[in-house]
Amino acid sequence: GAVVSQHPSWVICKSGTSVKIECRSLDFQATTMFWYRQFPKQSLMLMATSNEGSKATYEQGVEKDKFLINHASLTLSTLTVTSAHPEDSSFYICSARGAQVTGELFFGEGSRLTVL
């Protein structure tokens, strides 16, 4: 299957700093990428949907100024957690999909963020 890669897989940062997480589709063009947040023992919660070349669509309750998403190319989307705080510590997962709307999602490995 198609491969989606996330980087970094884990990151520790100080409170108040910003952290960027990259999501790359390695062997296909991802017209749509999704960012999820996963709390321990809970499901994946969709944070936002990004389409290449346009602004991301954020789910209700997700601060767009806090979680900046950029989808500048068909193979790369980035999530920047700005002015991170300990409550932002979580597991962030991206997924990508090709042109078919109801097609399979391919997931990245996830990025564990710990804010001290």
Next chain:
Amino acid sequence: AQSVSQHNHHVILSEAASLELGCNYSYGGTVNLFWYVQYPGQHLQLLLKYFSGDPLVKGIKGFEAEFIKSKFSFNLRKPSVQWSDTAEYFCAVNLGNNDMRFGAGTRLTVKP
């Protein structure tokens, strides 16, 4: 509220036991259904999916799932589990747009 429910948070089985993980959703209309698996330390992978046609779908590694429309269910089954099936299993529903909703996940532990 619209939701995807997985009945069991943690299932513990011995090798060769049969497995059934429940998944119910509360959406009306046409849905596409998926089961994903997350092995320890790895990313989510697709086990199987249902879009239309035969409601009994077969996936990788001997897994299958049955879509029962009247019960809004899409339960995952495997006749005989192996130690290597130890993982987290997520049921997901795609409404046909960008809205993909996941269940809370079921952790399966298979004892050797």
